[in-house]
Amino acid sequence: MCDLVCASPQILQEHVDLHLEECSFSEGINVGDLELARQLQDEEDRQQRLEEVKKEKEEFKKLQRQYGLDDSGGYKQQFLKNMEREVNRGRMQPFEYHKRKTDMMESLAFGVDDGKTKASDHTLIPSIPKIQSMIEDAWKEGFDPRGASHFNNRLRGTKAWIGACEIYSLLTSLRLKSHLKCLYRCQVIDFHKPTGPMGTHPRLFEWVLSYYSRGREDGAKVVCTSKPPLYLQHQGHSRTVVGIEEKKNRTLCLLIFDPGCPSQEMQKLLRHNSDVTFPKQLRKFVGSLKDKQYQIVAVDGVLLPEEKAARREASQVFTAEKIP
Template sequence: MSCPVCDIDLQKLNELQKTEHVESHFNDQVILLDDDDDDNDQVQCPHPGCGATLLFDSLADHLYAHSFEQESLPQDQVHITSTPQDVSIEYEGVITRGIMDAVNAHYKTIRDSHYWLSRDTAHIYSTAEDIGWGCGYRNAQMIFSCLLDDPVYADHIKSVFAGIPTILELQQTIEKAWQEGFDPKGREELNGKLVGTKKWIGTTEVAALLRYLRIRAEVVDFTKPSGNHSTHPKLFQWVKDYFTKSKLSGQRLETTEQSELPSSSSTVTSDVTTEKKTGHTACGGNNLAESESCTESSEQDFHGEPGRKRTKLGSSKVAAAAAAMSTIGTADSGTLPPLYLQHQGHSRTIVGLEQSCRDQNKMFLLLFDPLKQKRFMLKVFTPSRGTAIQRNMRRSISQEKHEQYEIVFVDGLLSSEEREAAKIVKVYQRFD
């Protein structure tokens, strides 16, 4: 193997050394200032002329503030100036495959947690060239890394892209979608121009892109905190419901009204309303005690189809089963696509969820963050993978305190008629 950047022979190096060599060519990215076991590292801002020292958790907001500096430039100056956008992620060296298998192997050794994972997804991180504005593109690439391995979606994607699309290809395709009438409001807000610029994209652009490819993509809006201390337990519960109950077989969640979303390119806020879906239960299939609370009434699954009424168990049997499960974790290694998660200033990809067996309210999102560099993600392949997952992927309810979140989820294919109707991106489900 030779280095894709300098072409030097890397044959004698191990995989970690090869990765470190390639990454050395991108030496003006996020600089880790400590490497202890704390969950929140100190980093140095990579923005030219800044270099501020801050905690990793505040990096996205800090870079978001820098984005307004570039937004104030004349439009013809807001362009890529160094690394070409039209370069494959393999050449960039930004992709790490196999992480999901390592995460799955780790959780199989954990007895006191349930966990659910998406289908296999590659982690892709932002380079020095796109950090601060490219997270939406990088998360879209992660979604495509999964969908390209799914026969349901692969042919539709490969009709446009040879593989995981480059940032330039994503920009070009979103512009083509706009030209066909997709997301006209987003097109207007971004002045109909993405190619060659550093404009960031959000939920509406990602949804429009997928719909253009005949992939059904829906937006769920969590408009404000639903728990104490600005937390979002409803978001975590929704993610659990998605991974435990979603059946991607063309079934649909019937909403009585859908409302058009504003473009997420500038903010994630919205003043539109939709009627909440009734009958959307929060039963997890892995906890019998929790399931018992929903046995009294017929329920509807994630896509709104009438569910079978659960068979009511005797209370003693439920108690015994729940007690047994309280110390034995259960697993789902993944059949569903990951989720695109947006908040103001940053986006990430949800690849799974962990829930404590002893405390049903203790849940953790498992995230792929484009700001996490490859050398950190590679630690999941080492004996200390548990620590690596905790530091680089795992986020608790108390750690996610942004005012508003949006999720894009993939749900099968669109017919020609549905594709035409899907050109206006609307809120699919809203939690006020």
């Protein structure tokens, strides 16, 4: 409120106009400040979005490299690179390089394992590229479309990790060559979190014991079963469970074939004169399995053709039995 007393209406009008001009100037400054602040905030938001997009792309590329989906080459490329490295270091002669390369190309052409993928002396076992091809065929049949989309419908020529879902799709789609043309009936069991102290999974061991104990005679110390091995998957690695031991104190111990174990060590298991320490290569106690999550693929029978169709339909939204 202005306290000025004016002597004439003209002077009063001029004074009022001055006040109005002052207010308009102040309001103009305020509007300009708000507009500038809004522009600065918009620019900050835009930069933040760009940083988030950049970070997402970097994380995506990191995941692609981690899971072998970065087009850096598959089994053949890795094999050749490793041999070239050995030649450059003088550990392999050029003639041996070309011989091994020829052998590898022949094995890939026939789709059987040449022994370089830890399956020595069992050449009927499919090679890694062949298994990749068979999984792609399962996808083409309509199994696990979401999983197929994750891999861009392609495994051959990549280092992509093959997990429990891919093995499930493969086994469910695969027809066995025997006197009966049947299909694997299998299930996926997901031990999605530790169930014991210090990140251990005792429930997994109990499940395996139950699996191998079905139908056994009471009191038998050693049980030989016709049940198929179990496929055990965790982050970045898979192993084969071929049995389980139960000690007198009720401690459980899985018997595992690990492809990460050097083939020379595994071959020692075939020797009749192996010393008593060799089972250490096979035994895994509860404290040895401490990954956050494990999955098991178990074959529990055969499928009729109509059952296969039902399972293919069910795999459109893939679910596993969760324990606990």
